[in-house]
Amino acid sequence: MLIRSWDQGSEAEWRAWLAGRDFGTLAANNPDGPPILVPIHFLLDADAGEIVLHLAAPNPLLTAVRTDPHVTLAVTDDYAFAPSTWRASAVPTSYYASVQFDCTAEVVEGAAGKAEILNRQLAHFQPETPEVRVVPGEAPYGPQLSGIRGLRLTVRQVRAKFKYDDKVPLEHQAAAAERLAERGAPQDAGAREQLLRRLAQRGGCPMEA
Structure with missing residues (x-):
């Protein structure tokens, strides 16, 4: 992923953006063909550098x-297409946020290790049912552990890109935000929120604009 200096996301920025996101695409090298891509829910512990x-x-x-x-592991969201008519350069572009984690993966085979991962995921994704636990050998989930494998990813590098026209004059970026509001396509609200946030970081209009 190409990241220009004006698109670079800080650690604080990508951490805040990912706080409400836990679904991405996991990619692995395939010695027998093209890379393997799997859409997947994940649980990130940013402080520990683990997924x-x-x-x-x-x-x-x-x-x-x-x-x-x-x-x-890649997470991409808050995307929108900006047509040529919106931009002074008359060149269309895409707005999006994307965070990519380069990791080393360890396959977890043991029942206890798999149960530990599942219980952490349940606590995150299903906090309303704390009584639901996975215990090796105990029904209903223990006997099903043989059908899954856990993955523990150690994060080696994080690359974050927030592509929202930070290189154009402030007034042009603000105008794009208004056009996103006017168009109102399904992804436009999220893209506009990120664009306004980046604009505010540059000293432009405040978030509530």
């Missing part, structure tokens, strides 16, 4: 990881 998730045991990504443990 955990689980997959069905037959998932081909696991075979790829056992051959080459280097993987990338």
Whole structure:
């Protein structure tokens, strides 16, 4: 992913943006063909530099990881197309935010390790049912552990890009935000929120504009 100096996201920025996002695409190298991509829910512990998730045991990504443990998890959202008529350059562009984690993956095979990952995920995704627990050997979930594998990803590098026309004059960026509001396409509100936030960082109009 190409990141220009004006699109670079800070650690504080990507951490705040990811606070409400836990679904992305995990990519692994495939020695027998094209890269393997898996859409997946994940749980990030940014302080520990760790991501955990689980997959069905037959998932081909696991075979790829056992051959080459280097993987990338990408999260992309708040995207919108900016047509040529919106921009002084008359060149259309895409607005989006994307965070990519380059990681080393470890396949978790043991029942206790898999249960620990699942319980962490349940606490995050299903906090309203704290009584639901995965215990190896105990029904209803323990007997099903053989059908999955855990993945523990150690984060080696984080790349964050927030592409919202930070290189254009402030008034042009503000005008794009208003055009997003006027158009009102399904993804435009999220893109506009990020554009206004980046604009405010540059000293432009405040977030409530």
